[in-house]
Amino acid sequence: MDLGPPPGPEGSVAPHTTAPPKRQRADSGSSTSVESSRSVRTLTSDDLEYTHENGRTYGNETYYLPCVYMPNNDFKEQDRLSLQHQIFVHALQGKLTTTRLLPSTRRILDLGTGPGHWAVAMARQYPHAEVVGIDMTEWDLDTTEATLGDCRVTWELDDLDVWGREADIDDLTARLAQYDFFTETTLRNPIESPTRAEHSLPHSQPDTSVESLTIDLSTLEPQPEPGWHFSDAYELIHLRNMKGTFVHWEEVYAEIYKSLSPGGWVEIADYDLGQVPLPAGDHDPSALPMPTLRKLYKSLMEASFKSGRPLGTFYMHPSYLEEAGFTDVQTLHVNVPIGQWAEDEAQRTIGKLMLVVVMETFEASLLRLLTKWGDSEKIWTAEELMAEIEVAQQEVGEWCVRAERREVEGWCASFKWITGRKSWHA
Numbered sequence: 567m568d569l570g571p572p573p574g575p576e577g578s579v580a581p582h583t584t585a586p587p588k589r590q591r592a593d594s595g596s597s598t599s600v601e602s603s604r605s606v607r608t609l610t611s612d613d614l615e616y617t618h619e620n621g622r623t624y625g626n627e628t629y630y631l632p633c634v635y636m637p638n639n640d641f642k643e644q645d646r647l648s649l650q651h652q653i654f655v656h657a658l659q660g661k662l663t664t665t666r667l668l669p670s671t672r673r674i675l676d677l678g679t680g681p682g683h684w685a686v687a688m689a690r691q692y693p694h695a696e697v698v699g700i701d702m703t704e705w706d707l708d709t710t711e712a713t714l715g716d717c718r719v720t721w722e723l724d725d726l727d728v729w730g731r732e733a734d735i736d737d738l739t740a741r742l743a744q745y746d747f748f749t750e751t752t753l754r755n756p757i758e759s760p761t762r763a764e765h766s767l768p769h770s771q772p773d774t775s776v777e778s779l780t781i782d783l784s785t786l787e788p789q790p791e792p793g794w795h796f797s798d799a800y801e802l803i804h805l806r807n808m809k810g811t812f813v814h815w816e817e818v819y820a821e822i823y824k825s826l827s828p829g830g831w832v833e834i835a836d837y838d839l840g841q842v843p844l845p846a847g848d849h850d851p852s853a854l855p856m857p858t859l860r861k862l863y864k865s866l867m868e869a870s871f872k873s874g875r876p877l878g879t880f881y882m883h884p885s886y887l888e889e890a891g892f893t894d895v896q897t898l899h900v901n902v903p904i905g906q907w908a909e910d911e912a913q914r915t916i917g918k919l920m921l922v923v924v925m926e927t928f929e930a931s932l933l934r935l936l937t938k939w940g941d942s943e944k945i946w947t948a949e950e951l952m953a954e955i956e957v958a959q960q961e962v963g964e965w966c967v968r969a970e971r972r973e974v975e976g977w978c979a980s981f982k983w984i985t986g987r988k989s990w991h992a
């Protein structure tokens with residue numbers, strides 16, 4: 567399928583394009599793909615440039631989370647994602663999707679599939695569908711398949727960030743100052759594209775600077791249009807846990823829209839931990855519970871802004887889907903307890919898993935962000951970060967014990983699913 571270029575926000579080209587579009591994403595059926603019985607790859611292992619930092623391995627220079635590293639038997643991140651998958655399924659009471667997908671569905675795509683738990687489970691539930699899972703790094707798919715059972719998933723190794731545009735860090739840093747990470751977890755504003763944000767920020771000035779252009783004649787040759795170029799449309803495109811992945815989400819949603827068949831669904835699932843509990847009644851702001859956790863959460867958010875890919879579930883704001891053309895946009899929220907404080911047995915089980923995930927998520931999400939980009943005050947060393955993480959983990963553990971004893975309010979993670987549909991007449 568030949569897809570057009572992604573539109574700039576509000577019909578214009580964003581002014582912060584610093585790099586030309588990256589290489590084209592080849593289609594699954596392309597002759598450049600390396601095919602085996604179970605995978606189609608437009609990248610091969612040799613194309614991957616893993617970087618090793620502070621004992622963890624990363625798939626590229628920008629994405630904040632580590633990946634699995636098989637030569638070293640480092641499966642820590644895969645184990646964390648496996649637990650997280652179980653929580654997503656528990657939270658939906660055993661379901662894998664909030665869409666009203668028909669059993670006759672033929673094509674399903676999972677973007678950023680990671681170890682592929684969702685893709686494998688969907689392939690088992692929809693045996694007649696072709697399920698494709700794409701990720702930019704290699705995961706231990708054998709273990710996922712062995713755990714969840716036999717199925718037919720096509721795995722593609724590919725970098726979905728085909729636009730190669732970097733964020734305007736000054737613009738993001740300016741927004742950082744206006745933003746309360748603990749209460750405004752779902753606003754869209756922090757990651758609106760720079761062009762859009764210029765109209766909505768209260769003190770923004772019109773950009774009167776004139777850029778000097780150096781024309782590279784080779785770029786005047788016809789270029790492949792940036793996009794994903796799938797040969798056939800999908801009926802469901804799913805993304806889970808993809809916060810912090812892309813710079814301008816408008817382009818991603820426009821691309822998803824183009825890659826769906828009429829009536830097709832997009833579904834995005836993610837969660838955040840921003841609503842840290844407050845003590846009952848009036849409280850002294852300098853004596854808030856879990857102070858180290860709060861400090862680290864704030865640093866995490868600041869560092870993510872500085873990295874150009876803000877964390878948080880802003881990218882799930884319904885307006886993104888509506889502007890891309892989706893209709894019937896619906897959001898589902900589920901609170902998942904952290905720790906075993908709930909009365910209901912099933913909730914206690916999920917809360918126990920969630921507590922393990924929270925404890926493991928500290929290192930996974932903070933290590934690269936704080937040691938590479940740093941928060942508003944400093945670049946951290948791994949040693950000082952690990953010491954603070956230990957304190958924050960103790961705070962969380964103690965809070966959970968006190969919540970079980972009913973001494974304090976229980977803490978919940980906020981899980982969210984948003985779906986939209988491409989019009990039948992598109």
Ligand SMILES: C[S@@+](CC[C@H](N)C(=O)[O-])C[C@H]1O[C@@H](n2cnc3c(N)ncnc32)[C@H](O)[C@@H]1O
Nearest residue numbers: 647678679680701702703725726727806807811
């Ligand atoms: C937090 S994991 C989520 C994995 C899976 N969706 C799940 O919910 O278990 C995010 C995944 O996105 C992948 N990813 C990040 N940036 C990507 C990119 N530019 N192209 C393809 N995959 C990417 C990472 O390699 C990682 O596997």
